[in-house]
Amino acid sequence: MNIVRRELGGALLLKPTVHADNRGFFCELFNEQAFKALTGLDVHFVQDNQSVSHKGVLRGLHCQTEPHAQGKLIQVVSGATRTVAVDLRRDSPSFGQWAAFELSGARQELLWLPPGFAHGFYVLEDNTLVQYKVTDYWSAEHEVVLKWDDPALGIDWQFDGVPVVSEKDSEGMSWKSFDC
Numbered sequence: 008m009n010i011v012r013r014e015l016g017g018a019l020l021l022k023p024t025v026h027a028d029n030r031g032f033f034c035e036l037f038n039e040q041a042f043k044a045l046t047g048l049d050v051h052f053v054q055d056n057q058s059v060s061h062k063g064v065l066r067g068l069h070c071q072t073e074p075h076a077q078g079k080l081i082q083v084v085s086g087a088t089r090t091v092a093v094d095l096r097r098d099s100p101s102f103g104q105w106a107a108f109e110l111s112g113a114r115q116e117l118l119w120l121p122p123g124f125a126h127g128f129y130v131l132e133d134n135t136l137v138q139y140k141v142t143d144y145w146s147a148e149h150e151v152v153l154k155w156d157d158p159a160l161g162i163d164w165q166f167d168g169v170p171v172v173s174e175k176d177s178e179g180m181s182w183k184s185f186d187c
């Protein structure tokens with residue numbers, strides 16, 4: 008596995024080593040020892056999540072706060088997304104900044120987002136399967152939902168039409184009310 012891109016002082020785009028042969032391919036998606044050797048991070052995952060979405064869906068922006076902040080290792084197994092991370096770590100030089108990543112089954116890359124990042128994705132193809140490992144359990148009471156289209160964040164989602172969002176996400180909090 009290699010680090011192919013670093014963003015916002017902690018987000019990492021990772022490329023697994025793919026072993027291809029006449030049957031197809033094999034790759035390790037997460038190996039605790041190798042991840043630590045590569046990144047210096049000692050992560051412990053407690054939950055694996057999966058979602059399937061139609062083209063045009065947007066999920067996010069979601070973040071869990073302490074003491075249940077979640078690091079996330081995200082993979083698009085099939086289909087494609089434009090995935091966005093926003094740095095919500097108040098002590099970070101990139102606090103309030105966002106970065107976008109094109110993830111897809113074809114690219115086979117993984118995105119590591121440390122605890123303290125908001126995560127969201129816009130789905131570019133039907134039947135997009137997203138899987139991610141998280142370092143803490145889901146806790147609805149610690150969930151922050153940030154408004155994905157807040158002009159103060161200025162995220163360039165590159166929409167093709169009006170995105171389909173959940174009721175929860177349409178009622179997300181503004182950046183102004185978070186940043187106080």
Ligand SMILES: Cc1cn([C@H]2C[C@H](O)[C@@H](COP(=O)(O)OP(=O)(O)O[C@H]3O[C@@H](C)C(=O)[C@@H](O)[C@H]3O)O2)c(=O)[nH]c1=O
Binds near residue numbers: 056070126127128144
């Ligand atoms: C996140 C989560 C949801 N749920 C339930 C709550 C609800 O009934 C249903 C759907 O939840 P949501 O609408 O929050 O699903 P979704 O919008 O896909 O939420 C996810 O979005 C992406 C962007 C993330 O970063 C994730 O951490 C997670 O927040 O699943 C769990 O049982 N466990 C979980 O860990």
